[in-house]
Amino acid sequence: xxxxxxxxxxxxxxxxxxxxxxxxxxxxxxxxxxxxxxxxxxxxxxxxxxxxxxxxxxxxxxxxxxxxxxxxxxxxxxxxxxxxxxxxxxxxxxxxxxxxxxxxxxxxxxxxxxxxxxxxxxxxxxxxxxxxxxxxxxxxxxxxxxxxxxxxxxxxxxxxxxxxxxxxxxxxxxxxxxxxxxxxxxxxxxxxxxxxxxxxxxxxxxxxxxxxxxx
Numbered sequence: 099x100x101x102x103x104x105x106x107x108x109x110x111x112x113x114x115x116x117x118x119x120x121x122x123x124x125x126x127x128x129x130x131x132x133x134x135x136x137x138x139x140x141x142x143x144x145x146x147x148x149x150x151x152x153x154x155x156x157x158x159x160x161x162x163x164x165x166x167x168x169x170x171x172x173x174x175x176x177x178x179x180x181x182x183x184x185x186x187x188x189x190x191x192x193x194x195x196x197x198x199x200x201x202x203x204x205x206x207x208x209x210x211x212x213x214x215x216x217x218x219x220x221x222x223x224x225x226x227x228x229x230x231x232x233x234x235x236x237x238x239x240x241x242x243x244x245x246x247x248x249x250x251x252x253x254x255x256x257x258x259x260x261x262x263x264x265x266x267x268x269x270x271x272x273x274x275x276x277x278x279x280x281x282x283x284x285x286x287x288x289x290x291x292x293x294x295x296x297x298x299x300x301x302x303x304x305x306x307x308x309x310x311x312x313x
Contacts, residue, residue, distance in 0.1 A: 103208050103228035105254075105275065106166040106187040109140035113270060114307035115190075115256065116300075117142045117170060117280040120288035123149030126157060129287045129296065134164050136297045137304035142170040142190050142278065145177060154184035172209075175201035182207045190258075190278075192233060194218040199225050210256055214238070220250060229254040229275050236260020240272040247273060267306055279303060 109115060116138055118126060123143075130141055143150050143157070150169065158167050169181035170190040178201040181189045188208040191198055195211070199222050202209035211222040212231040219230045232243065235257030243255055257269045258278035266277045283303050287296040 102226050103203070105208060105210075105228045106140070106168075108166045109168075109188065109276060112137075112139040112304065112308055113274075113276040114138060114266075114303055115140045115142050115168070115258075115276055115278045116283055116303075117144065117258070117278055118147070118284065118288065119144045119280065120147050123147055123153040125288050126153060127160070128293065129284070130157070130161065130165070132287070132293045132297050133300040134161060136300035137308075138300050139164070139304075140166040140168065140276075142168045145169065145171040145173075151180050151184055154181070154186060158185035158187075168210075172198060174198065178202045178205060178207065178209070188228065190231060192231075194222050196221065196225070199227060203227075212258070216246060216249065219246065219253070219255070223250065223253055229256050231255075231278065232257045234259030235269070236265075240265065240268040240274075243269065243272045243274060263303060263306060266303065270307065270309075277307060 166187040168188040169186045172189045172191045175197055182205045190210045192212045194213040199211050208228040210229045210231050212233040213219040223230050232255050236259050254275040256276045256278050261277050261279050262282040269277050283299050285291055
């Protein structure tokens, strides 16, 4: 096994990655501004949002002192190169593609590859990635991570897909390194929704994931 990557420090400390998917990259900044002010420190901008790579350098620069910016929905080695060249702090995949993983390792950018089965998750974890993404997490639940920890006691996992506030608590209690959250936090914010309501949700998620939220 190669040397183990590490998650970016703000992502590791906050234990929360917010996945942002929308119709255009121009909508990122007001949404991210709101969540940064509410305490969120890591964002996964998705390649399914048109214009993401073009907007990446400016967004990385805007939040250089406050947040980690990752690129998600990475499925090809070329996506890794584009993300790294744009200054992304990490990349995330929906699948266990070893060519993509190896390119990230070569480029020295942290990668969180997706998978669901033990074979998929271990195939990338064993290569030395920062963490693996359990996806779609809503189909298995937090008990799945406890089962995985039997054969893979050092596995660093981030559940993604269907994670809401209560399941975030449960996944973190089960030992998840962080949780990846989309719709339950974002709501309609990328479609012109209430940014005040977004701030309230973001603050609550940030508190719970940092361990300061009350029951």
